[in-house]
Amino acid sequence: MAVYAIGDVQGCFDPLRRLLDKLDFDPARDRLWLTGDLVNRGPKSLETVRFVRGLGATAVTVLGNHDLTLLAIAAGHVKPGKKDTFHDVLDAPDAAELIDWIRHLPMLHHDDALGFTMVHAGLSPHWDLDLARTCAAEVEAVLRGPDHADFLAHMFGSEPRVWHDELAGEERLRHIVNVMTRMRFCGPDGSLSFDQKGPPGSQPPGLKPWFELPGRRNAGLRLITGHWAALGYHRAPGLYALDSGCIWGQHLTALRLDAVEPPCCVDCYEMRKTKNRADQGI
Template sequence: MPSYAIGDIQGCHTELRRLLDQLAFDPKRDRLWLVGDLVNRGPHSLEVLRLVRDLGDAATVVLGNHDLHLLAVAAGNNKHAKKSTLEAVLEAPDRDELLDWLRHRPVLHHDDTLALTMIHAGLPPQWDLAQARECARELESALRGADYRAFLQEMYGNQPSLWSPHLRGVERLRFITNCLTRLRYCEQDGSLALKEKGQLGSQRPGRLPWFQMPGRLSRDDRIIFGHWSTLGFWAGENVWAIDSGCLWGGALTALRLDETPLRAVQLDCPGELEPSDA
């Protein structure tokens, strides 16, 4: 069946609908993967959530950092609430239903038939795919559990920055969260350089994109991710980056997954924000 992965939407509902029309997407026949960041900064986060939720089993979503931010704000963590454009979701009559649906989305999706894995951001070099899937399940259990609000209160922060199998509790969950939803660059020792956000070549000496780290244990696995609008569409080294900056006036990218080679289809976007507004 035709299967597509689409990059970060961030509330750009009109562009999403236009791209689905361009693909002649039929939820009765086709399948859609979404790399996360459905919401925030763009103008129509509520409409995006409703559209994707209503696609049912035709759509598979992994959570991004902005999706987790919505859940955190809804749970009372207002640390970064002033940078949000989430009022329409938080005030919607179907708010609780939508938030519950979102909270039960995975943070990693793997398809054996397609031999593809989807995450929002990145993997540390110390994780093979089996370790990544195990860590993803831990985070998913925390988000879906009765104490999820407690974790969302402690979610933000850049520490710990280096993986150890001995990490426990909220520190372990925070590290997993930062890898799967925030990571772009790593230090030479394999620790997370979470403050590095720019395009390739702009980073401080010694820092490398997570997918170019020497000895990366997931290098033999085909991985699709978003999150990195300054990287844009990028294919190589067994990874496909598909956040092409729709929000910023770039493009919304769909990647055809059931063809060889994987083929990108792009929709030019007018942009809702200037990069200086980030």
């Protein structure tokens, strides 16, 4: 059995199938992790959602910001943007079932046996694994509960930008969502900055990529993330970032999780950078 993690698909169904063929992926034998953002901007969101849903327990997918946007649009709280392309999901005869399936996806996935944790964007520097799992469970409970439509109506917004243990209610849930699905750069105190979407080095002074903040409480984890296409396929101590920009004309990236060695030193990363990589351009 092989376990593969793949970066943001965003409706790029044909590249996904080509990549799985290249990996000789067998759903009866192998397992698949997906970093979220199954939908939007690409041409085949509907085919992607139906395919992944059809894999059942073979695949685990965490929620991304585009998936949450689809839920908010389906609930009538947001209008589709000019660049949004998930109308095929919304207009499908099985739309209600597909939306309900997306609504029940997790915010975070952790596997003790493999030693990996997957989240769409990242984790707050203030969170260890236990707190991150608690925060994820709080959002999941609301999304899956009877008041999910009200939550989706108040989910969007950029405040509060800094985590405090005292955060409660809508502000707490909104911050958790923003950390797990939108975060890229942070200030020294972990405050979120949403204006910069370029690669590391393009940000103004005082900001760092979230995974470079000193004292990060989750630095001992091995995190699988997506979301940051400008970062691309990126490996750093404790981080495997897999959004390599398929939607922008690049490729999908897969990492075989059961074949990744625990990191031994920073100097080894460049030598191992392509060892477990498989990609297929669109």
